[in-house]
Amino acid sequence: AQDWFDEFIDWNPEQYGLLNKTIVPHEQLWIPDTYLYNSETLEQKKTESLMNAIVTSGYWMNDTKGARVQLLFPAIYRLSCKMNVRFFPYDQQNCTFIISSWTHDKSSIDYWPKMPDVNLKNMVRNDEWEVLSFNFVRREVYYKCCKEPWVMLYAQLVIKRKPLYYIVNLVIPTSIITIVAVTGFFTPTSSSSERDEKLYLGINTLLTMSIMMLMVCNQMPSTSTYVPLMSWYYIGIIFVIVTGTLMATMVLAIHAQKQYNRPLSKGVRRLVHNWFVNNCILEVPTQLIELWMEYGIVDANRTSSNELDPIFQHSIDPISQMPPDPSRFFRTVSMDMDSQSVYSYERRLASITQQYTMHLKQKQSERKITRKSVSNAREVKRQKLMRSDATEMEDDFITSLMPPVTLKKLCALEWEYLANVLDRILLTIFSSITLVFFSVLVFFDYIHHYFE
Numbered sequence: 478a479q480d481w482f483d484e485f486i487d488w489n490p491e492q493y494g495l496l497n498k499t500i501v502p503h504e505q506l507w508i509p510d511t512y513l514y515n516s517e518t519l520e521q522k523k524t525e526s527l528m529n530a531i532v533t534s535g536y537w538m539n540d541t542k543g544a545r546v547q548l549l550f551p552a553i554y555r556l557s558c559k560m561n562v563r564f565f566p567y568d569q570q571n572c573t574f575i576i577s578s579w580t581h582d583k584s585s586i587d588y589w590p591k592m593p594d595v596n597l598k599n600m601v602r603n604d605e606w607e608v609l610s611f612n613f614v615r616r617e618v619y620y621k622c623c624k625e626p627w628v629m630l631y632a633q634l635v636i637k638r639k640p641l642y643y644i645v646n647l648v649i650p651t652s653i654i655t656i657v658a659v660t661g662f663f664t665p666t667s668s669s670s671e672r673d674e675k676l677y678l679g680i681n682t683l684l685t686m687s688i689m690m691l692m693v694c695n696q697m698p699s700t701s702t703y704v705p706l707m708s709w710y711y712i713g714i715i716f717v718i719v720t721g722t723l724m725a726t727m728v729l730a731i732h733a734q735k736q737y738n739r740p741l742s743k744g745v746r747r748l749v750h751n752w753f754v755n756n757c758i759l760e761v762p763t764q765l766i767e768l769w770m771e772y773g774i775v776d777a778n779r780t781s782s783n784e785l786d787p788i789f790q791h792s793i794d795p796i797s798q799m800p801p802d803p804s805r806f807f808r809t810v811s812m813d814m815d816s817q818s819v820y821s822y823e824r825r826l827a828s829i830t831q832q833y834t835m836h837l838k839q840k841q842s843e844r845k846i847t848r849k850s851v852s853n854a855r856e857v858k859r860q861k862l863m864r865s866d867a868t869e870m871e872d873d874f875i876t877s878l879m880p881p882v883t884l885k886k887l888c889a890l891e892w893e894y895l896a897n898v899l900d901r902i903l904l905t906i907f908s909s910i911t912l913v914f915f916s917v918l919v920f921f922d923y924i925h926h927y928f929e
Contacts, residue, residue: 604639613633729896
């Protein structure tokens with residue numbers, strides 16, 4: 478809509494039946510050459526469809542400016558707008574309409590916005606963009622050709638992208654695929670102890686990420702000035718998958734060491750057999766614990782006296798090398814718990830039974846170790862004289878006591894346990910990194926506004 482005063486058009490309404498306003502075809506009037514400077518097309522007929530103009534007499538207003546002309550017409554404008562997709566899909570764009578006359582400076586036409594803000598009440602909402610503001614700014618621009626300035630109206634349209642589509646269709650599926658891939662990388666082996674499928678999983682996931690990143694690139698304008706936020710996310714995810722594949726290969730190589738029948742060294746065994754690993758990462762398998770205790774590789778994992786049931790402590794002799802008779806032991810325990818309820822009785826009896834079983838295994842292991850140590854005392858003495866490294870001598874001696882089948886089983890259990898511990902640690906690390914990437918991208922809008 479354009480309003481202006483034309484001093485060459487005016488009349489006395491009293492001479493024309495009090496006709497103060499009329500509609501005149503736009504071809505019969507002078508119309509200012511107002512153009513959109515940054516329009517994609519220079520042909521005004523392709524963007525504007527001019528209609529009739531409303532002309533109002535200025536006679537009764539005692540105005541010497543002449544009649545007021547209002548030109549209302551439909552228009553569809555296509556303009557070039559510089560995009561800033563650094564924070565895509567949370568980007569905010571500022572598109573400016575530059576409006577002015579093409580041939581008239583301020584001395585001929587002086588442009589002023591009727592209102593500082595554009596009325597958006599009848600605006601049709603867009604599914605992808607949200608309008609934050611739309612206002613006018615008037616500026617006077619000087620050019621070298623002319624003494625008088627040109628009056629420019631800058632209509633600044635600020636829009637913000639709605640990220641829901643990209644989060645639901647790209648970010649969430651990518652994060653789920655990555656979590657599944659990472660979980661597949663660092664899960665325990667199958668029943669046949671095969672881990673080769675993990676490498677194929679990593680390669681297939683990389684191909685999937687490449688396709689999804691190509692879809693994202695098609696949604697954004699080409700730029701070499703900076704890397705968009707979404708691209709950083711996919712680069713990070715691809716880095717996680719590549720690193721996870723390499724780590725899975727390393728774990729696969731560690732797991733394959735079992736075929737050489739070489740047990741873990743003492744240093745590595747200390748790293749994987751301690752309170753933190755057993756309680757926070759992965760518990761040592763029962764079969765491996767029994768082998769370690771049987772051959773004295775580690776000390777018997779005795780339960781602390783503070784954790785033992787008082788009835789159990791009262792019913793056993795800690796000095797005796799022989800475990801108590803089962804029938805007499807459980808008869809005594811049953812009599813001591815006779816006054817308890819059925820639920821408490823069953824629960825406590827199960828705990829005492831488990832403690833009795835562990836105590837029985839410890840006694841059997843101690844007797845077996847004692848017998849083996851006495852029968853091989855001469856061998857121990859000879860090995861000590863031949864070797865200066867006590868630690869290496871002890872490991873080799875313990876290994877020499879084992880039958881080949883037992884040694885093979887020990888090596889398989891130890892290397893598999895080490896691989897499973899590494900799997901669990903790497904699974905936690907890479908899953909946490911993936912969740913951090915996902916959380917940063919999903920909540921980036923809030924984080925960005927918080928630090929601004």
